[in-house]
């Protein structure tokens with residue numbers, strides 16, 4: 001599938017609060033790419049099912065979501081934003097960026113978002129145990145997975161520049 005694409009598809013993943021949306025929004029603007037917020041797509045297309053009382057969030061019907069997204073991904077130019085990565089088809093992505101944040105910074109961001117109790121603790125643990133990094137490394141070829149630290153405004157700027165440069169390089173290599 002990637003051979004048919006003239007512009008790449010990217011996956012921006014990481015624990016909630018690491019800065020995925022912020023990065024995706026800037027990337028989409030600078031590159032004229034489409035930002036695909038998976039949680040929003042799932043909500044808009046009724047892919048969310050019964051509520052999980054423990055995690056205070058609904059279950060995702062992954063098969064239904066993938067069917068809906070398949071057509072969107074065909075042409076390239078998509079930036080997919082989600083706090084999970086193992087259930088997407090590997091062929092969808094040319095680059096997978098795992099965004100990381102140090103624990104105390106992430107704690108403050110999630111508290112500011114209103115997270116408390118188990119939900120807060122589980123997300124901090126997810127970051128400490130590098131869950132999303134491992135998930136990405138076991139789901140995609142190592143050469144397309146990159147880890148980016150995103151604690152400060154300077155790093156945010158740097159990360160957006162790094163990904164923009166990566167996009168330009170990919171385009172040159174796939175002319």
Ligand SMILES: Nc1ncnc2c1ncn2[C@@H]1O[C@H](COP(=O)(O)OP(=O)(O)O)[C@@H](O)[C@H]1O
Nearest residue numbers: 016017018019020021022109150151152153156
């Ligand atoms: N590099 C950064 N430096 C400072 N604050 C940041 C940075 N990246 C994101 N933030 C802030 O952290 C919060 C969570 O970011 P967000 O993009 O919503 O994360 P995610 O989409 O991964 O859940 C937001 O308030 C955002 O403004």
